[in-house]
Amino acid sequence: MAILIDQTKRVLVQGITGREGSVRTRLMMEYGTRVVAGCTPGKGGRVVHGVPVFDTVAEAQENVGPIDISVIFVPAPLVKEAALEAIEASIKLLVLIPDRVPLYDVLEIIRAAEKRGAQFIGPNTVGVLSPGKGVLGMMGGTAESARAWFKPGPVGIVSRSGGMSASTAYYLGKQGMGTSTIVHVGGDAIVGMPLPDVLKLFQADEETKAVVMFGEIGTSQEERVAELIERGEFTKPLIAYIGGRAAKSGTRFSHAGAIVEGNRGTYEGKVRRLRQVGAYLVETFNDVPQVTRRILDGAISL
C-alpha cells in the first residue's frame, strides 16, 4: 500500500500544454503515473505525450471517464479558477503545484473543497511520490533520478519543504530504509492538507511503520500534530526535525509559512510540544537516518 498516489489512480493534468505542465506530464508518465487526460482552455483537441487535451475538465471526464486526481500547473493567478473547476467536476483530490498563489484564493478553494468533500495538496508543492508506483507533480527532477534515489519501504515522509522531502527519502534509502510515500504538503502559510492530515493517512496505511516529518517554524501544523498524537489518532513512531532554529521572529524565511509571529510558531514551542507527546526530535538533520533505523529495529520504544 501507499497513500494518495499509486499506479491505479487516474490522473488529469490542468495546464498540460504549458512548459511546466508538458515537461512534468512526461516525467510523471515515465515514472509510472497513469495520466489519462489534460486540460487547457482553448487547446482542446491537441495531444501532449500521447495524452488527449480538452478545453474543460467536465469535457475531459465525459470523454475519458472518472478522474481520481487533478494536478494543476497553471500560473499562480489562475490557480483558483482551475481548482474550482476541478472541484465542481467532483474530482476528490487536487495537487496545486504553483508557488505564490494568493492566500484568499486558497481560502476560497478551501471552502469549495469542504462543500464538495474534496481535498487538495499544496499550493507551492513539489508533489507526492510513492516509490515504484507513481508520482504527482515531480520529485527527483527526472524519472531516472527518482528511481535511483527513492526505494519502496516502511517509512512515510511528510515535509513542509520540497527539497527536504526528497533528500530525507534519499538519505533514508542510503541507509537501506525505503519509503511508502513521500508527501510535500507545500511551503505556504495555509495549505490544503497540512501535516496532521497526512499523518492520519499514514496511520491508516499498513505498509507505513514509522513516519519522518520535516517541520519548520511558523504555522501551527506541528503543534496540531502533537494534539493528534495526544488524542491517540496517530500512534506510529514519529521522527521529527524542525527547521529554523536559528531564524528570527517577524521575518519570513522564503517559504510563506516560515514566519514566527510573536510567540506563535516558534522552534522551541514546536519541539517542546512534540517531545511532550513522545515524538522523537532530531536536532541535527543528518541524524535522521540513524534514529529512524534504531526505531525500525525496535531499539527505541516510544
Added chain:
Amino acid sequence: MARLHEYQGKELLRQQGIRIPRGAVVATPQGAANAAEEIGLPVVIKAQVWTTGRAGIGGIRFAETAEEARAAAADILSMRVENFPVEYVLVEEKLDVEREFYLGFIIDDSERRPVMLFSSVGGTGVEDIAQHHPDKVAREAIDVIEGLHAYQARNIVRRTGIRGRLQVQLAEVLEKLYLVARGVEARAAEINPLVLTADGEVVAADCRITVDDYAVYRHPELGIEIARELNHPPTELERIAYHVEKNDYRGTFYFIQLAQGFRAGEGYIGFHGAGGGGSMMSMDAVTRWGFKVANFCDTSGNPPASKFYRAAKIILSQPNIDAYFESGSGVASQEQFHIARALVKAFREENLSIPAVLRLGGNGEDLAAHIIQAYTRDLPAPVEVYRKDDSADFCAQRLRQLVDAHRSTERTPVGIPSTPAEDAPPHEPYAFDIRTGTITFDHAKCAHCETKICVQACVPQILKLENDLPVLAITREEAQRGGCIECLACEVECWFHGQNGARIDLPIEGLDEYRQKVKRTSEAVESVVPVEQ
C-alpha cells in the same frame, strides 16, 4: 515590505469610515513641532516601525508643548530599532481615553479561515488578554465567501458582555475592519487599542496591517515596493536583490539581511541556500558551528546560472563577511553545474579572499564539483565543494576549520573586495544581447584559440563557427528571447581552455553605486579611527 506602517493602515481605516485620531507623518523634529501646533496640543509622537512594544523602548512619547514635541521627535528619530533607523514619526492628537478594547483579524491556519478577535480589554498583547481575561475575549471564524454579517459582529461583541449602543458602535468597526482586511488581502490586521473617548466616539488609536505577499501584485494602490515580510524597512541591498528577482521570473531568488554593521572576524557569513527548507536546515547547521548568518538567501525553482550569479554577487557585497556558505537540501533536482558556473564567475570577479564551502548535491553534482575544483584553485582563499553524501553539518564543520585556519595564516581584508579593473576593450567585438545581459566575443582573441571550447560548451548549442570564429547559430532576436539560457558555460570554459575571448556582462542595477558607497563609508571610518587614538 508587505507590512503597512501604522499611518498607512490608519489611512485605509479612515477610507472605510473608521475614526482615527487627527495626525500627520513627519520625518524631522521641526516637522513634529509644526504638526503638533496644527493638530492641537497635547499630542502623542509615535515611531513608525514594525516591531511591537514601541512604548517599552521609548518609541511612543507624549508632548504638552510644541517644544516637547520637537524634542521627543528628535529622540525617536535618532533611535535605531533592531539596528534599523526610525525614518518617520506619527504626530497625533492625544485622545481622552474612557475605555480601551482590542480588535484583531488573522487568517488562522488551523481553522483555515479568517478569524475576528475582539476583547473588551485592550492595550496589551492579545496573548496576555486571552490568558488573564479569557471571558473577555471572543473569536469568530468568518466564511470567506459570505463575509462578516452585521449580526455576527454584534454577537462577537455581545459575548464579551457589551450591550446597547456601544455594542452597535463596536460591531460596526468590526465589519469595517473586515472590509479593509478583505479589500487589501491582509494576512493580519489589528487595532490595539480601539478606544472609546470621553465624548463617546470609537477611535482606532493604533493599526497594524500585514498584506499577503502573494497578493501585493493585485494592489498597486498600496504602493508596496517590496512584497517581502520583514521586521524592518527594506535595506538598499534587499532592494537591489528584489529588483533582480522582479526582472527575472525564472526561479526564485529570495534575499534578506539579518545583520548589518558588523566587523570582520565577528563570525558573520554570507549565506546562500537553495530551497526554503534546505536553506533553513543549512542555516541551523552553520549556526551550530558558531557562525552568524549576515543574510538569508534561497535560490530555488531552477533559476538560470545568471540569476545564481547575481545572488552570489549581492551576497558578496555585504562588507566584512568572514566566509561564504552554500548549501540546500543536498539532493537537488536542479542541475548543480549551473550554480557551480555562477559561483566560479562571481568568485573570480571578486578574487575571493574569504573561505567558501559549497554543498552542491543533487543532479549533475559530479560536473558541478569538477567545475568548482578546477576553476577556483588559484583564488586567494580556499574553496571546498561537497556533494549529496556530505551532510550540511559536516560542511558547516569544514567551514569552521577553514575560517579558523585562514584567520591564523592571513588577515582577511576588511570590507568588500574592490571590483577588478575592467578588461581592455575588445579589439574585434562580436556582441549580442541575451535576456538579462550581453555576451561579447573578442574575435581578435578567438582567432588564436585552438579549442573553440565555447561552441562545444554551449548547453543549448546556439553557437557555431564561421571563418573559424564563434558566432550565433540562431538569430539575435532568438538569442535575446531565451535561446541563450544564460548558463555561462562559454565564458567560464573560455577562461581556462580558450583565449579569454568570451565575456558575459550581467548588470545588477544599483550594485556598483552601493559598493562604492560602502567603500567610501568604510574608508571614512578608517580615517577617523587614528584621530581618536
